[in-house]
Amino acid sequence: MRGVRTVTVCLLTALALAGCMRKSAPVAAIQPADIDSITYGQSYGAAPAPVTYAAAPAPVRYDAAYRLDAGDRLRVVVYGQEGLTNTYAIDAAGAVTMPLIGSVPARGRTPAGLAADITAKLRNGFIREPSVAVEIEAYRPFFILGEVAAPGQYPYVPNMTVESAVAIAGGFSPRARRDRVTLTRADASGLMRVVVPLGTALSPGDTVLVGERWF
Secondary structure: OHHHHHHHHHHHHHHHHHHHHHOOOOOOOOOHHHHHHHHHOOOOOOOOOOOOOOOOOOOOOOOOOOOOOOOOEEEEEEOOOOOOOEEEEOOOOOEEEEOOOEEEEOOOOOHHHHHHHHHHHHHOOOOOOOOEEEEEEEOOOEEEEEOEOOOEEEOOOOOOEHHHHHHHOOOEOOOEOOOEEEEEEEEOOEEEEEEEEOOOEOOOOOEEEEOEOOO
């Protein structure tokens, strides 16, 4: 009996061990993205979020043939020289005054021509190879007089016409002549005074005179 009991105990022990070997402990599955996160501190499994960029500000547009005069406000950029880069107004004498080089004549010059003059002055003992750009930050104003609601001086906006100038000045007065005006413009040859229709384009510094109708 003792031998039979010993065999029985051995068989039960063997079956118990076999059952334990068939039952494995649960294993946590690690996805590739989780492996990257553990290894490098971030996950590469998901696509990166889209990146948006702010649109660069548009540069100031101006006519390359435009002739500068008193009242124009300029942005002068001297690359690599923050102390010289600034906004400068053309004074009543028709010049801009900058550090180091002092007064630079600007009346009648184009923006590119003025940039060349500033470059030459800076090269003359101040900066070895200066690079200068000149842009128009604000045009000189125009003037509108006569039979409008609010005659006076107004900021010029590119692509203006006589008609838009009248609108800015509050419109015609009840006595105004509404089909044409007198336009005065200064150019290289002096003052030009002509009678023009309302669709005529304006330039900075122009003077518009709205006359009175006779009936």
